[in-house]
Amino acid sequence: MTGRVTSRFGAQSTALEVIEGIDLAGRATIVTGGASGVGVETARALAHAGASVLLAVRDLQAGTRIAAVINVEVGADRVSVDFLELGSLASVRAFAERWGERPLSLLINNAGVMACPQGTTEDGFETQFAVNHLGHFLLTTLLVPALEKGVPSRVIAVSSSAHALSDVDFDDPDFRKRPYDAFQAYGQSKTANALFALEFDRRHRDRGIHAFSLMPGVIQTNLGRHVPDADWSAIEHLTKTVEQGASTSVWAATAPELEGKGGLYLENCAEAEVFVRGMPRGTGVMPYARDPDAARRLWALSEEKVGLAVG
Template sequence: MTTLQQPIASPFDAASTAADVMAGVDLSGRLAIVTGGYSGLGLVTAKCLADAGAQVIVPARDIERAHAALVGVKNVEVQPMDLSRPDAIQAFCADVVGRGHPVSLLINCAGVMASPLRRDAAGHESQFSINHLGHYRLTCGLWPALRASGDARVVAVSSRGHHIAGVDFDDIDFNRRAYDKWNAYGQSKTANALFAVALDQRGREQGVRAFSLHPGQILTDLGRHLSRDEIAAFDVLDENGQQKIAPELGLKTLEQGAATGLWCATSSALNGQGGVYCEDCNIATLNRPETGRKGVAPWAVDAEYAERLWRLSEQWTAMGV
């Protein structure tokens, strides 16, 4: 397949931190929105963007928890929103767009992983609903403000977990096949990458570029549905029960994990580019069998699959750009 997945000359690598990537970056006067911006990778991301001068809005389902996590952080405000509720997303977008301030950065960082089978009000499987459809609705709702920037970036936090499964267009919501929480997660992370491909195709002429990425393997609240045995099976803990840090293997600190998303959001090296999946602060190569799960699976950057998912998302949400 023809691919844009070609690494570029980047001064950063797997061990680079958020501070490394953001050194010298000035975002004064720019508005950024970070979903999941009050825990884990999202919290590091929101703080770094604010420290660089951006005004940051953190939409939150748990307002009290968000305020507690962000206390004392300048340039950040918390607003209510729930990615599982279309009405809450619509209200949030209406408020932001109504302010008349262009949105320069939208970092779609929130998500769920390996959760028990749940469905949203429309019957969609919850991991796909929250990780993909919620962020799809959010991006479409914010589109007037993103377009008004003239130079906006949308960053979808995917995962190496996309290698688990592509999108099963015949049964996305597990209505006929047996539910598997990991297949559902992998499908939703593939959807994040395909979303970036399709969005970039639509936004590039309007000054909106899109990227997806794998941040690394970091133990955060995202793993709240995992048992001790499941976590142990990942071989990410040392003999003292602490997370191993080996960025070359993908085992990263929070600051290292946030680096690639911040690089996608701010790096001038990506000017004029978009629709690509990144890892380790660079554009990832297409996956090869000998590299395990490193790189991006072809099904996650396939233009035809991306268009098919976009059309289906339009149909299910009655929204588009």
């Protein structure tokens, strides 16, 4: 890929290595799903760089425990906790209202569910599409006034190489007509994450707000509790530690190489190549996840589903 953005970091780099030398003092950050896995290491690295970090979590007890540990590590009260249930549009709206228009520089949309049994949220949407995409879509759009006050600001959508399992089915995203497949549903939601970042960046880059999506790597955390052992063994060559898994999120949020850029899909602390036959499994970004027409179509569908007109 000509002109592809790269860095001196790679697949084995850790979040703390990536953040070294970066000063985030006075910068406010929200990390969804910050009470476990990659979210913890993302929050830890940002706090070490001086950012104030709010963990937006379902489990307040776990979030409070993690915040206390990180605050002791950094020697300051930089990490706090608030409740957020991404599967509930009412909860998302309440969270955004509590934040208000306080300046926000970094929004890390990290939380998610993976390959879970078929289910629907209280709003009637398929669980993975709702939690991984729609909840974050609504959260981010509601926080645009705060992001405008925190410019230059960035929104990070944690996607996955699993986006290669499915494009977005615009006719039946909630599996009401087609048979449910847990991995197809997960893949669809991860494609949605990439398309959301593409369209969000198009809409807001002129205001100094940029968005990126990324593949963190394969990390065996609680996220993958529904994944059979046989499926893990098939992708074990991609496995990272949680410290390594958080590195691309932190790089996306802070890298000078990305200043003024946006809408990119990242992996291993670099811009991913568009997937072509012959590339290793689990690498690259599928062309349909870079389709601007699909991104605009998804935006319109998402607005309709969450009942939000944002232009």
